[in-house]
Amino acid sequence: MSNRRDFMxxxxxxxxxxxxxxxxxxxxxxxxxxPSVKAAGKAVIDLSGAxxxxxxxxxxxxxxxxxxxxxKKNPAYKDNRLVKVGNDKFFIAIGLCTHLGCIPTYFxxxxxxxxxxxxxxxxxxxRVLKAPPPKPLVIPPFNxxxxxxxxxxxxxEYKKMKAAKLV
Amino acid sequence: MAHFDxxxxxxxxxxxxxxxxxxxxxxVLSTEYWIPKNINFLWAMGMVLAATFGLLVISGIFxxxxxxxxxxxAFDSVNYTIMSQVGYGWLWRHIHGVAASVxxxxxxxxxxxxxxxxxxKKGREMIWISGMLLFVTFSGEAFAGYVLPWGQMSYWxxxxxxxxxxxxxxxxxxxxxxxxxxxxxxxxxYVPGQAFIGRFFMLHVFLMPLVIIALIVLHFGALRIPHVNxxxxxxxxxxxxxxxxxxxxxxxxxxxxxxxxxxxxxxxVLGIYFLFFFYLVFxxxxxxxxPVNFDPADGLKTPxxxxxxxxxxxxxxxxxxxxxxxxxxxxGFAQVIFFLLPFxxxxxxxxxxxxxxxxxxxxxxxxxxxxxxxxxxxLPPVGIFTPIGTTFAYIFIALWxxxxxxxxxxxxxxxx
Numbered sequence: 001m002s003n004r005r006d007f008m009x010x011x012x013x014x015x016x017x018x019x020x021x022x023x024x025x026x027x028x029x030x031x032x033x034x035p036s037v038k039a040a041g042k043a044v045i046d047l048s049g050a051x052x053x054x055x056x057x058x059x060x061x062x063x064x065x066x067x068x069x070x071x072k073k074n075p076a077y078k079d080n081r082l083v084k085v086g087n088d089k090f091f092i093a094i095g096l097c098t099h100l101g102c103i104p105t106y107f108x109x110x111x112x113x114x115x116x117x118x119x120x121x122x123x124x125x126x127r128v129l130k131a132p133p134p135k136p137l138v139i140p141p142f143n144x145x146x147x148x149x150x151x152x153x154x155x156x157e158y159k160k161m162k163a164a165k166l167v
Numbered sequence: 168m169a170h171f172d173x174x175x176x177x178x179x180x181x182x183x184x185x186x187x188x189x190x191x192x193x194x195v196l197s198t199e200y201w202i203p204k205n206i207n208f209l210w211a212m213g214m215v216l217a218a219t220f221g222l223l224v225i226s227g228i229f230x231x232x233x234x235x236x237x238x239x240x241a242f243d244s245v246n247y248t249i250m251s252q253v254g255y256g257w258l259w260r261h262i263h264g265v266a267a268s269v270x271x272x273x274x275x276x277x278x279x280x281x282x283x284x285x286x287x288k289k290g291r292e293m294i295w296i297s298g299m300l301l302f303v304t305f306s307g308e309a310f311a312g313y314v315l316p317w318g319q320m321s322y323w324x325x326x327x328x329x330x331x332x333x334x335x336x337x338x339x340x341x342x343x344x345x346x347x348x349x350x351x352x353x354x355x356x357y358v359p360g361q362a363f364i365g366r367f368f369m370l371h372v373f374l375m376p377l378v379i380i381a382l383i384v385l386h387f388g389a390l391r392i393p394h395v396n397x398x399x400x401x402x403x404x405x406x407x408x409x410x411x412x413x414x415x416x417x418x419x420x421x422x423x424x425x426x427x428x429x430x431x432x433x434x435x436v437l438g439i440y441f442l443f444f445f446y447l448v449f450x451x452x453x454x455x456x457x458p459v460n461f462d463p464a465d466g467l468k469t470p471x472x473x474x475x476x477x478x479x480x481x482x483x484x485x486x487x488x489x490x491x492x493x494x495x496x497x498x499g500f501a502q503v504i505f506f507l508l509p510f511x512x513x514x515x516x517x518x519x520x521x522x523x524x525x526x527x528x529x530x531x532x533x534x535x536x537x538x539x540x541x542x543x544x545x546l547p548p549v550g551i552f553t554p555i556g557t558t559f560a561y562i563f564i565a566l567w568x569x570x571x572x573x574x575x576x577x578x579x580x581x582x583x
Contacts, residue, residue, distance in 0.1 A: 028352075031366065037356050057467060062358035064467045099491055101330040102323065103469040116471050117327065118487050119549065134336035134491035 042152035047085050053124075055106045057095060060140060060151040064095035064103055070124060074111065079125035081136065081166050083157065085144055092149065093126045093137035104137075113137075139167040197426035201405050201412075203397035204421055210395065211436035212277040217383070218437055219270045219444075226262040227372065234315065236368035238361050241317040242463045258448075264455040265447045267309055271478035274302055282508070283530060285517040286396035292509040293389040299506045301382045304375060309476070311371035317364060318460030319470050325359040325367070327473070335492050358466050400517035400580075472547050480544030481537045481563075487544070488553075488560035497564060504567050511567065514574035522580050525573045529566060536562045 043060040045067060050056065052071040057064045068091045070077050082089040095103050097115040104113035104122060112129060113122040121130035126137030143155030154162075161167050175182040183189045202210075233253055235244040249256035278298070281287055287295035314325045332353055335344040355362025394405055403421050411420035423429055447454070459470045475483050486498035504511075516523055520530040536559055543556040 031352055031355055031362075033351060033355050033357070034362065037360070037362070041357075059467065062356065062360060062466050096326075098336075100327040102327065102473065103467070105469075105471075116469055117323075117473050119547075119553065131490040132487070132494055135338070 042150060045149050045151065046147065047088075047090060047149060048147040050088075050090070053108065055108075060094075065140065065151065066091065066093050066095040066106075066126075066137070068124065074124055076111070076124035076127075079123075079127070080164075081125045081127065081139065081161075083139075083142065083144070083149075083161075085149065086147060090149075091124055091126065092139060092142060094140050095137070097133055098128075098135045098138060099133040193426075197430075198424050199409065200391070200425040201409050201422040202395055202425055202429040203401070203403055204423055205397045205399055205401065206395070207398055208436050209276070209280040211433045212273055212280060214433040215437060215440050216270065216273050216277060218440075219266050219273060220379070220383070222262055222266045222444075223270065224376070226259040226266065227376075229256070229259040230263055231372055234368075236315070236364050238317060238364055238464070241315060241364060245316040246461065261448050261452040261455075263312075265444065265452055267312060268455040268476065268478070269444060269447065270305065271309070271476075274305065275478070278302070278505070279534060281396075282533075283520045284396055284398060285400055285512075285519070285523075287509045288512065288517050289515070290393040291389075291396065294386065294393065295509050296506060297382060297386040297389050301379065301386060302505075303502070304379050304382060306479070308371060308375045308379065309478070311367045311375065313476065314359070314364065314367045315371060316460060317464045319462040319464060319468075320457050320460040320473065322359055322464035322466065323469055323473050324475065325354075325363060329353050329359070329363075331495070331498075335495060339492055359464075396517065398519060400519065402517070474545055477541060477545070480542075481540035484540040484544035484556050485560045485563060488557040497560065500564065500567075511570045512574045513571050514577040516577060516580045518580045524577055526577060529570065529573055532562070533566050536566065 041061055043058065043065075045058050045065070047067070047069070050067065050069040052069050053074055054068065056067045058067055059065065070082055070089050070091050076082070076091070077089060081091075083092050084090075097104050097117065097120050099115065099118055099120050102115050102117035104115040104120070106113050111124050113126075115121070115133070118132050119130065120128070120133040122133070122137055123129055126139070128134075128136055139158075139161065140151050141154045142158050143150045143153040144157060158167070169185070171185050172181060175185065180190070184191075230249060233244060233249050233256065235241055237244075245260070249260055251257075281295065281298070310324065310328060314321045329350055332346065332349050334346045334349070337345045339345070351357060354360070355366065394403070397403070401421075405422060408420050408422040411417075412422060412424065457476075459473075462470075474480065482498060482501045485501045486494045488494070489497055512526075514523070514526070520527045539559045540556070540563065543552055543559060546552045546556075
């Protein structure tokens with residue numbers, strides 16, 4: 001008798017468990033980004049008109065993207081985190097502080113970024129000058145095409161930088 | 168089979184008693200729910216909180232009728248439709264905003280009253296823990312609500328708080344505690360957007376209020392057996408004292424019934440509280456309305472100085488005092504450490520802090536330190552403020568590590 005009851009208990013438990021797992025999986029998928037959000041994941045930026053040491057902010061996936069043509073006199077010019085496009089070097093990064101995601105403000109006279117939220121600082125190649133940010137400003141996946149750059153695509157140069165842990 | 172009197176008039180007291188036991192319920196929950204006599208106005212804070220929660224629900228219902236959870240429309244639905252088109256819409260919004268802020272003030276008073284009088288010990292642990300669960304859910308509820316008007320502070324609070332779920336940085340433990348995908352999953356987007364506003368709307372108006380109501384029931388239930396503490400930490404034999412009251416020896420009894428005696432005092436405190444509350448609603452609502460949040464959300468522009476509402480400032484300052492990984496650890500510590508209070512306090516004494524020797528100093532240091540952290544959290548992270556803030560954060564942590572040792576050495580309090 002008790003065996004039969006145990007069996008029925010386990011069978012009921014197993015079916016309920018399966019149903020609960022299925023419902024959890026569905027709930028998890030419901031919270032994921034929609035296909036339309038994921039599809040809008042690429043952006044093309046034309047770099048031909050950029051002026052030296054002037055910061056431009058573009059948009060990719062709703063995030064601000066810092067783009068700046070770095071001049072030879074800028075101390076960050078030799079940094080290997082800059083991206084070479086033609087004969088010029090560009091600083092390209094997601095403009096969100098790696099601490100908690102505020103947009104750092106660029107101070108051209110100081111040549112650095114300062115985050116308004118928790119006081120983190122970055123140089124013109126996105127490297128950390130002052131904590132709390134734990135790592136440099138993130139370089140988004142990019143692909144250089146002539147004087148244009150496609151964000152959201154992993155080009156040759158991006159892959160090399162990624163392998164060297166520069167992104 | 169239960170006995171039902173066929174002659175009982177429908178809906179008469181007898182008829183209802185037979186079906187719903189209304190008189191038994193009233194006796195158990197109010198007329199024979201005993202409260203000690205030696206208490207003060209601080210014991211009314213629970214009812215003040217319940218009333219404030221009621222105000223939040225009522226004002227929320229009216230706001231809900233016009234608010235639109237849409238990234239393009241939310242800002243105007245609040246700042247134009249509710250504020251200038253809906254008759255008395257401004258009243259509901261100001262009640263909702265002021266109550267959301269004041270409710271935390273009362274929660275902190277309620278908490279520190281409990282800490283001061285040792286009301287978390289000796290059978291009252293579940294009251295403390297259910298209360299802390301309420302504090303955490305209220306914090307989540309306040310955050311979700313803050314996002315909804317979709318102003319600049321809404322957007323950037325949403326950005327910063329959800330980023331906390333990224334966990335530790337990728338270079339720590341080979342990235343085992345780094346979850347960048349979790350942040351996007353919580354938002355349903357790369358940045359806070361339509362999916363984000365929709366789900367936080369649902370959480371704010373339905374799921375979290377449901378959890379809060381359930382926790383309030385648990386919190387009240389947790390009080391029923393150990394009974395409420397008193398201002399001497401005296402262990403009262405509630406049954407014996409109740410018998411005295413019921414036998415007519417009201418003067419000799421150490422207790423009073425919740426209804427009507429304690430309730431009448433509660434209502435008096437509530438009256439004074441509402442004078443203060445509606446003074447704020449009508450004349451000083453602006454303290455709960457950050458001017459920065461009257462700019463619509465812009466994902467490409469962080470406001471020059473962002474900070475949370477005042478009630479989160481102390482834990483925000485703990486987060487801000489450290490670099491990312493330790494900041495996260497100590498922020499988490501600050502969020503959960505109060506839960507452990509009944510177990511970190513090793514002293515058997517249930518007495519006001521003033522009679523507990525070193526614990527008295529501990530109590531006032533903690534209170535002053537948290538007020539200090541709150542003030543520093545509002546100041547921009549520059550110059551001398553950074554090292555002072557760090558010092559206060561270290562003191563906060565050190566106080567909690569010192570607590571078991573301080574209370575272990577505590578001498579038994581004489582008398583009761």
